[in-house]
Amino acid sequence: MPINLTILGSGSAVPILGRGVTSQHLNINERRILIDCGEGTQLQLRRFKVKFQRIQFIFISHLHGDHFLGLFGLVSSMSLLGRTKNLRIFGPEGLEEIVRHQFKLSQVYLSYELEFEVIDCKEKALVFEDNSIEIYAFPLKHRVKCHGFLFQEKPRPPKMNxxxxxxxxxxxxxxxxxxxxxxxxxxxxxxxxxxxTHGIEKCLSYAYCTDTRFVAKLPKWIEGASLLYHEATFTKAHTDRAKATGHSTAEDAATIAKEANVEQLILGHFSTRYKDTEGLLDEAKAVFKNVKCVEDGDVYLV
Ligand SMILES: [Zn+2]
Ligand SMILES: [Zn+2]
Structure with a gap:
């Protein structure tokens, strides 16, 4: 399976027992990527048996605590456990300053190098590629600058018949x-x-869109993705709250999935006001059938 996604935290705002804040581990063609790193992510990595020293890249969507407060702990632990390989961190302007300042004040000297890359785009833009994958970023609409990501395989040579x-x-x-x-x-x-030959196989892709209002251009940017994670913080009964806080309803997320013609939709970042995810799932299903609500520890293979 070229894409293996582990949900490390599926909640929003504050970690609660049974639902950590946002973080995911993506293995795409053996590139190991952590996407967002809310508080407690390093424990979730251990809990779900993801080898965290093998992480090569970290992508941070935005500078709200539930998406990056776990970074300091994880980066420190990697050093305490003797990491020597560089770690590349992609994120918004200011992230490098916060992280370096924290370590400077605590006089922490890491055993490996951090390499930061600022992501700041107004349209879909290629932010990384190697011989096997491409990673794109695109702007979302939230209360602070926030980006979504598309992780995509490059075309593989056709197999001979x-x-x-x-x-x-x-x-x-x-x-x-x-x-x-x-x-x-x-x-x-x-x-x-x-x-x-057996023909060129479809390139698999994973789109990650969290902490955003409905973005009309989004379907164009993630068209045909094999798997889409979209936040669904609220049901449409709380549309006003969603608008005020820069979030989506389950119906918004499903509409994006339908318009983008993705194969599968997974929802997360649920408000703690909902005791279970039934209402969110029913609302999304009315628009887009192939949808699931994620739980911590879920693994999706594509
Ligand atoms: Zn959030
Ligand atoms: Zn946020």
Missing amino acids: KDKIKEYSLTLEEILAARKGEDIIRETGTLLNNEV
Whole structure:
């Protein structure tokens, strides 16, 4: 499975027993990424058996405590446990200043380097890529500057159809061309790429959108995502509260999923006013069928 997502905290604002504040661990093509890091995240990593020294990247959506107060503890523990590998942290302006200031005042000298990258975009923008994945950021609408992220596989070379290699006696050169997605041109005619390969597979992707009002442009930015996490802090009975605090209702989240044509929607960041998630789930289901409400420790495989 190229995408393995562990929900570390599914709640909002304050951690409560059974529902930590926002954090998720994403493994996409063996790139290990922590997304947001609310208070208590390092304990949730232990609880759900995620090896935290293997985290290479941390993405912070915004500077509200329930999304980043766990960073100091996690970064310190990584050092106390002897980490030597650099850690790349992507987040809003000011995050580096807060973190470095905290460690400076407490005279903490980390055993490894922190590399910060500021995310600040008005449209969807590529913020990281390597030979296997691409990561995009896009602006959300909250009370402070806040970004969502799209983590996406790069296209993989098509797999050869072994029967066709024999049938057409393909040469090594022809196989290499087909693996690049090219057609095979012979004097006797052209073999189309999809006649000799199993075709190019769809690139899998994960979209993360939390702490936001309804954003009309969002579906365009995350079109066709394999999995979408969207916050649903409130039900529509509390629309006024959602608007005032810069959050979404379950119906808003489902509308985004429907318009973006995503394959699966998961909801989180629930207000503690709701005893269970039934009302939120029913409201979303009326708009978009393939939806679940997340719990701490849930794992989603794509
Ligand atoms: Zn929040
Ligand atoms: Zn917030």
